[in-house]
Amino acid sequence: MAQFQYTLTEEQLDQFGNELEALRRQTLLDLGTRDAEYIRMVVKVQRRAEMLGRGLLFAGLFPPAWLLGVMSLTAAKILDAGEIGHNVMHGQYDWMNDPTLNSKNYHWEFPSVNELWRHSHNYGHHTFTNIQGMDRDIGFGVLRMSDQQRWNLYFLFNPLWALLLAVNFSSGIALHEVEVENLIQGKRDKAEVINVLKAVSKKSSRRILKDYIMFPALAGPFAFVVFAGNASANLLTNMLGFMVIFCGHFPDGAAQFPASVLANETRGKWYYRQILGSANIDGGKIFHLLSGNLSHQIEHHLFPEIPAHRYGELAVKVREICKRYDLPYNSDSLTKQFGTVVKRILRLSLPS
Amino acid sequence: MNYPLFHGSLARQVRRTLLDSRFMQSLAYPHGVDRYLELLNPLWAISQVRARITAVVHGTSDSVTLTLQPNSNWLGFEAGQYIGLTAEIEGVRRTRYYSLANSSYDTNGQIEVTVKAHSWGLVSQYLKQHAEVGQVLDLTQAQGDFILPVSRPDHFLLISGGSGITPIIAMLRTLCDEHYSGKITVLHYCRNPQELIYGDVLRGIAKDFANVELQCIFTRDPDLHEGNEFNSPERLSLEQLQCRVPGFAQALTYVCGPPGLLEQAELIWCQQGISQRLNIEHFTASVLAFDHREDPLGTVSFLNSARDTRADGRSLLLLAEAAGIRPASGCRMGICATCTCKKSTGIVRNLITGELSGEPNEDIRLCISVPLGNVSLNL
Numbered sequence: 001m002a003q004f005q006y007t008l009t010e011e012q013l014d015q016f017g018n019e020l021e022a023l024r025r026q027t028l029l030d031l032g033t034r035d036a037e038y039i040r041m042v043v044k045v046q047r048r049a050e051m052l053g054r055g056l057l058f059a060g061l062f063p064p065a066w067l068l069g070v071m072s073l074t075a076a077k078i079l080d081a082g083e084i085g086h087n088v089m090h091g092q093y094d095w096m097n098d099p100t101l102n103s104k105n106y107h108w109e110f111p112s113v114n115e116l117w118r119h120s121h122n123y124g125h126h127t128f129t130n131i132q133g134m135d136r137d138i139g140f141g142v143l144r145m146s147d148q149q150r151w152n153l154y155f156l157f158n159p160l161w162a163l164l165l166a167v168n169f170s171s172g173i174a175l176h177e178v179e180v181e182n183l184i185q186g187k188r189d190k191a192e193v194i195n196v197l198k199a200v201s202k203k204s205s206r207r208i209l210k211d212y213i214m215f216p217a218l219a220g221p222f223a224f225v226v227f228a229g230n231a232s233a234n235l236l237t238n239m240l241g242f243m244v245i246f247c248g249h250f251p252d253g254a255a256q257f258p259a260s261v262l263a264n265e266t267r268g269k270w271y272y273r274q275i276l277g278s279a280n281i282d283g284g285k286i287f288h289l290l291s292g293n294l295s296h297q298i299e300h301h302l303f304p305e306i307p308a309h310r311y312g313e314l315a316v317k318v319r320e321i322c323k324r325y326d327l328p329y330n331s332d333s334l335t336k337q338f339g340t341v342v343k344r345i346l347r348l349s350l351p352s
Numbered sequence: 353m354n355y356p357l358f359h360g361s362l363a364r365q366v367r368r369t370l371l372d373s374r375f376m377q378s379l380a381y382p383h384g385v386d387r388y389l390e391l392l393n394p395l396w397a398i399s400q401v402r403a404r405i406t407a408v409v410h411g412t413s414d415s416v417t418l419t420l421q422p423n424s425n426w427l428g429f430e431a432g433q434y435i436g437l438t439a440e441i442e443g444v445r446r447t448r449y450y451s452l453a454n455s456s457y458d459t460n461g462q463i464e465v466t467v468k469a470h471s472w473g474l475v476s477q478y479l480k481q482h483a484e485v486g487q488v489l490d491l492t493q494a495q496g497d498f499i500l501p502v503s504r505p506d507h508f509l510l511i512s513g514g515s516g517i518t519p520i521i522a523m524l525r526t527l528c529d530e531h532y533s534g535k536i537t538v539l540h541y542c543r544n545p546q547e548l549i550y551g552d553v554l555r556g557i558a559k560d561f562a563n564v565e566l567q568c569i570f571t572r573d574p575d576l577h578e579g580n581e582f583n584s585p586e587r588l589s590l591e592q593l594q595c596r597v598p599g600f601a602q603a604l605t606y607v608c609g610p611p612g613l614l615e616q617a618e619l620i621w622c623q624q625g626i627s628q629r630l631n632i633e634h635f636t637a638s639v640l641a642f643d644h645r646e647d648p649l650g651t652v653s654f655l656n657s658a659r660d661t662r663a664d665g666r667s668l669l670l671l672a673e674a675a676g677i678r679p680a681s682g683c684r685m686g687i688c689a690t691c692t693c694k695k696s697t698g699i700v701r702n703l704i705t706g707e708l709s710g711e712p713n714e715d716i717r718l719c720i721s722v723p724l725g726n727v728s729l730n731l
Contacts, residue, residue, distance in 0.1 A: 096444055126688055267685075
């Protein structure tokens with residue numbers, strides 16, 4: 001890719017950066033009771049939804065109970081991964097000084113190993129967002145999501161790999177640190193890969209034990225009903241996670257950048273890259289909550305350490321700033337955004 | 353409501369065995385059994401010591417006495433020990449340490465703390481203004497080795513200053529409860545009678561027990577003196593001790609109070625060559641140093657690596673790296689939280705918000721924190 005051209009002058013970029021920096025500072029200083037009460041409330045809802053869901057699945061021979069049980073358990077799993085897990089592990093609630101909501105202590109049900117996750121996501125993806133060859137979230141090492149990725153026969157099945165990734169999304173993310181693409185090219189230390197695999201399988205086995213052995217066993221003769229319910233909840237969680245995450249950086253209009261932008265990248269340019277490289281999904285309150293407020297992907301990428309429930313109100317201000325600097329603010333419905341993602345997956349299965 | 357299943361030591365054993373089993377923990381993976389139990393009742397948690405406030409008494413205008421009923425995780429205490437109490441203020445959990453004031457023979461399992469609310473104190477002011485019956489607080493187990501010896505000597509000298517009276521009250525109540533027959537001298541320093549904490553308790557005990565001698569010295573109230581003709585204001589001194597407490601050198605002495613009083617006691621007992629008969633409780637009110645003189649040139653101590661370095665205005669991350677320590681780090685601009693680290697003591701400024709962190713044991717991000725004065729880190 002040729003040298004990246006900014007649409008703003010250096011001076012404008014600085015000014016733009018300062019405005020966003022002021023917004024960041026202002027919000028961080030305002031954190032307090034409201035945020036603490038909010039996240040505690042979400043945690044309570046999550047735990048209750050989980051207990052309710054698992055309880056209903058025991059009565060799962062009665063179809064409405066099974067359906068409600070799956071819905072409730074899915075909601076719990078989505079909240080645990082998104083609004084609580086993902087956001088807590090970003091350090092959004094570290095200031096509360098609460099060991100149960102601390103980025104280093106938090107354990108989520110997601111099979112990603114905490115330390116590996118914090119490295120690949122909080123650092124890798126959030127610092128080098130959408131930089132080709134550096135942000136491994138572009139295609140997650142298994143898909144072709146950019147024209148810059150060289151095509152080969154493997155990518156003819158891009159849609160199939162995408163579908164497989166969608167239904168196994170949590171495991172796919174957990175195995176992100178294996179760096180399959182680098183392993184194949186022999187650029188990855190084998191011993192390190194084995195350590196990652198060990199850690200991931202240890203963590204996944206706890207969830208498998210719980211969802212597929214212990215809870216079904218507790219249901220005795222109805223084991224299969226509970227097993228199927230848990231499997232369905234995991235599948236739905238994976239699919240929704242895949243959709244939200246892929247709508248974050250791959251819809252039409254989300255830009256990718258050459259590594260050359262990193263040289264002397266100012267704060268203003270960094271913010272510029274985050275806005276151009278991210279896309280939002282429009283929706284109601286419940287949708288935003290279930291997406292872990294990652295539907296506000298732009299705000300999340302500008303301010304990853306600010307509690308995510310604030311993104312909605314920050315979005316109003318960010319939109320206004322973007323308008324003044326004449327920058328695109330990519331936000332649309334889930335159908336529109338995901339539609340263009342699917343098109344991209346299909347298009348890139350063929351050589352560019 | 354009373355839940356008999358959840359009280360008593362046998363019940364505790366059964367509950368612990370059942371709920372803390374690998375089976376239950378596997379079902380509750382990854383959050384643990386407590387995160388579900390506390391939805392029903394925060395006191396049912398099996399690992400966290402928590403207590404419900406059962407009484408709130410405002411003994412003086414700037415203090416509050418709380419009676420607490422701990423849950424079954426509480427392991428008990430000895431007179432003179434203290435606990436950490438955690439309050440959540442504006443969304444932030446803050447822990448402060450307070451001595452227990454009740455007798456270790458109290459059989460109802462309740463504990464008592466008296467908190468003096470300093471004008472600068474966050475937690476003490478919060479407890480004074482907002483503590484109410486029924487509220488649940490997190491606590492730590494009892495800690496500290498400021499305790500009575502197993503074999504009791506013939507004479508105890510208990511010296512306290514201000515709110516340092518609380519562990520002394522616990523010792524006094526404990527000794528009286530066990531009908532200790534030796535002599536107890538209480539020497540208490542206080543500004544004026546209005547600020548005297550536990551005045552009624554002290555007077556009551558002195559009246560009921562002939563072996564207890566009480567001397568209150570009001571240091572800021574020259575017109576008033578109580579129990580003794582001695583004139584205030586005065587400080588602890590050798591002359592004063594010789595005059596007020598005959599045989600003090602033979603007594604086993606406990607001192608708790610402000611730093612000046614402790615230093616003075618250490619000096620006197622050291623000069624008399626009887627330091628082994630002196631026990632001191634260093635209770636220092638946690639002063640939030642927001643008015644602290646800003647000194648960008650203090651020493652930064654990396655406790656786990658046993659290394660020191662001079663601050664020079666750079667971030668703690670750069671200082672650590674310059675000192676040859678390689679802490680985990682990532683974005684270097686305060687967004688990824690990889691370099692989050694426990695600050696043990698000292699004050700640091702957040703470069704993004706300008707906020708100061710003055711509390712001990714706070715999480716800070718090394719890449720956006722600069723030290724003000726001496727700082728120690730768990731690195």
